[in-house]
């Protein structure tokens with residue numbers, strides 16, 4: 360396949376945990392599409408790390424199905440190419456010597472290709488494994504590449520980064536000993552969704568809305584992410600986390616930042632992060648004595664059996680109302696809501712405007728997924744001889760305007776941006792810490808007892824109605 364517009368430099372993509380769920384469901388299918396679209400440099404190598412002895416063929420035997428699910432068909436030429444680009448490396452992640460052997464392997468790949476390559480290490484492993492792996496990588500000097508003067512080795516990590524404010528800080532301290540901040544790419548795949556990126560474009564390239572973007576006009580904002588599926592067999596990952604850590608601390612607070620930040624002077628990574636950080640700093644954590652009024656949590660029936668933990672108090676549904684302490688957003692409630700095993704799979708940002716003469720408010724809704732688009736609710740005069748009105752919707756749909764190839768999807772974007780070293784869509788250490796700071800009082804309160812945990816029927820729209 361030919362190299363196309365992104366002009367990516369050659370890279371070695373080292374994937375720790377390549378046989379795991381995330382890699383199978385998201386990463387390898389994303390790489391398949393990048394190969395299919397000819398976007399990867401022809402010298403790019405995928406190096407899969409696994410504990411077990413897994414051959415390239417075995418790896419893709421499992422994943423082929425996954426690609427088929429998205430695509431319905433699998434292009435044999437692309438499968439052949441991705442197989443040829445992939446190599447496997449078996450190692451024990453706790454063995455220091457194995458990291459030195461990995462270093463030699465990477466050097467050998469470069470010698471073989473006859474070119475210095477960016478080295479990207481993707482940690483698709485449980486969060487608690489990050490720190491030990493990074494330390495051993497440092498000892499084996501895997502943070503260096505053959506061009507020492509540039510940040511040509513990069514570390515890609517999945518959320519959640521840390522388990523709470525303190526552990527996140529510790530993890531950051533550990534990682535910066537080995538990789539500089541600009542080498543660390545903390546993935547938040549929601550930020551990499553087209554529809555989320557477009558919120559910035561919508562806000563700052565359409566000046567008519569910016570003048571309305573404050574508490575004079577906006578009555579409230581709701582950012583929600585609902586799933587109709589349960590935890591889909593991911594008990595070991597999910598049970599220690601819960602909805603607050605899995606979705607709110609990262610995806611929803613990032614979206615909150617994007618929806619409420621001030622206009623950056625330019626659309627650069629640095630400026631966007633600076634403005635997002637500034638607003639996250641002004642978000643007030645829920646005071647501990649208001650947790651009961653301002654936050655809710657629930658767990659779907661059958662969850663405890665699924666995770667085989669009869670005492671689990673892990674929330675599969677969480678809701679929290681926040682306020683931002685600055686003149687623009689003073690007194691505007693911002694509700695963040697997420698849940699599994701609800702009635703639908705839907706993520707959206709709903710902005711409600713103050714009513715005028717009538718009590719009805721206009722609403723602007725960013726449909727993140729599915730049926731991607733933006734809609735504006737307007738009061739319209741019903742055709743006829745009276746002045747009766749009705750709420751109608753002005754609708755922009757991605758499908759109608761751009762067709763719906765579904766690509767690049769979030770993981771394709773994440774990989775391309777990491778290879779080209781663009782950190783705009785990745786979370787900075789400051790953002791991570793600020794987000795933990797916001798949810799920490801809630802984590803503390805919820806860890807004390809589970810009195811307020813609502814047990815809800817799977818498939819319900821609102822867990823509170825389950826009571």
Ligand code: BG6
Pocket residue numbers: 548586605
């Ligand atoms: C992940 C969470 O970050 O996002 C999962 O760990 C969740 O629990 C997933 O299911 C949802 O992502 P998407 O893109 O399918 O909405």
